[in-house]
Amino acid sequence: MYTISHAARLTGVPAATLRVWERRYALVEPLRTDGGYRLYDERALQVVRAMSSLVAAGWAPRQAADHLLSEQPGRDTGGTxxxxxxxxxxxxxxxxxxxxxxxxxxxxxxxxxxxxxxxxxxxxxxxxxxxxxxxxxxxxxxxxxxxxxxxxxxxxxxxxxxxxxxxxxxxxxxxxxxxxxxxxxxxxxxxxxxxxxxxCPRQPGGPLVVVGLARGSHHELGVLAFSVVLRRRGVRVVYLGTDLPAQDWVQVVRRHSPAAVVVGVPMRADVIAVRETAEALHALDAGFPVYVGGAAQEDVAHGTLPLGHTLRDAADLIELALATHGSTVPTR
Structure with missing residues (x-):
């Protein structure tokens, strides 16, 4: 949990703005200590980062807030x-x-x-x-x-x-x-x-897959488990972990020349950053597919390929992609 000053440093959004967004748009609902101080969890920080990205892209704050609130699972969207x-x-x-x-x-x-x-x-x-x-x-x-x-x-x-x-x-x-x-x-x-x-034993050669999360995304259990599955199947994996900006994804890909890239999309608040990453990777025109996995994978589009919602099926799809590397890219 983070105080409002810590949340402001982590998200780049001033504390005064966080208070305004809370009051006007009910964008996040921080917990309160006995003394009345706000406490923000990781999910709240994700929503704030997404709001900041939308506003920076030219959205009106009210429009951005309404969009994010409508997209949050469990808010009248059929999520549980x-x-x-x-x-x-x-x-x-x-x-x-x-x-x-x-x-x-x-x-x-x-x-x-x-x-x-x-x-x-x-x-x-x-x-x-x-x-x-x-x-x-x-x-x-x-x-x-x-x-x-x-x-x-x-x-x-x-x-x-x-x-x-x-x-x-x-x-x-x-x-x-x-x-x-x-x-x-x-x-x-x-x-x-x-x-x-x-x-898992590391393979000395063969096609390589880069796996990780985009800028501002921190919930990594899914992509970490998926990386383990791939490595157990003998796939060479470079696991990048959490919160990697698009320009750093580009640097990694240039260095390793992967056969495929997998970006996790744990929450709908991550979609904007994942799209940014996908567009930066596609701009390299290097010929590798960009797959997305996680709860919000179908919301990304922008030339990405959804992996589905079970590790076994997702790993099967990646193995097929590696087996056909350089020819038609397999999709679900």
Missing amino acids: DTTVALETMTGLRPAPGSAPGSGRGRSPAPVAAPAPTEVPDGDPLAALARGAAAMDPGAVSAAMVEAFAGGAFEDVVDTWLMPSLQVVGAWWREGRVDVAGEHVVSATVHRHLGAAMEA
Whole structure:
């Protein structure tokens, strides 16, 4: 959580402007300390950055605010609270109408997955939420170790980790998990995914994929998990992490000459920065496809190619792209 002065430094928007946007447009609703001081979370900073970008591009503040509020998941757009929480933490979302484990090549046909609020407290899918509620990193870590010992990495991510994070989101919305508990889960999951990434053998040659997040985007669990899946399949991956400006993407691509680029779009507030990155990359005219993955991938367009909402299918698409490198670019 960030004070208003810290939020102003991180976003480049003056504190006075943050107060005006809050008062006039209800753009963000910062928490308040007992003393009345504002506290901003990461999601609020993302919205502020997007608002700043729109205003800088010539939008009227009211028009920009109305656009962002209408685009926020859960604000009369058909999104659910649990989907919002999952998108914020991971940048991934189960494909519409799919149940956990409903990836390609599975049988029999899956039955509908229970809503996160319907998962019993003792269910394995609630293990992360229990650890979050207790603010117990050890319990979260033990649940991760047990789950990933029981199946292929991408299957566990698609059928256990993503649904489990939905449960965390549901518990947070219900008040059973606070922000600190959510951070315990996020940090622990990040540590495990990072360790899995480092444990993968590095390939000395072959086509390379660059993966990361655009300027102002910080929710990296989805793209990090995807990078692990690619590396486990023997794909050479340069993982860039979070908050990379478009000009730095260009420098990386010039240095590494990738066969494909993947930019995460965890939230709709990230769309503008991802479009900026995509346009800068396309301007190089280097012939590589720019794929996008995450909850808001379909909103980007601008010559990007959506990867879908399961790691297995997205990785299959990238492998096909690498196999056909230099010929027709595969899409969903």
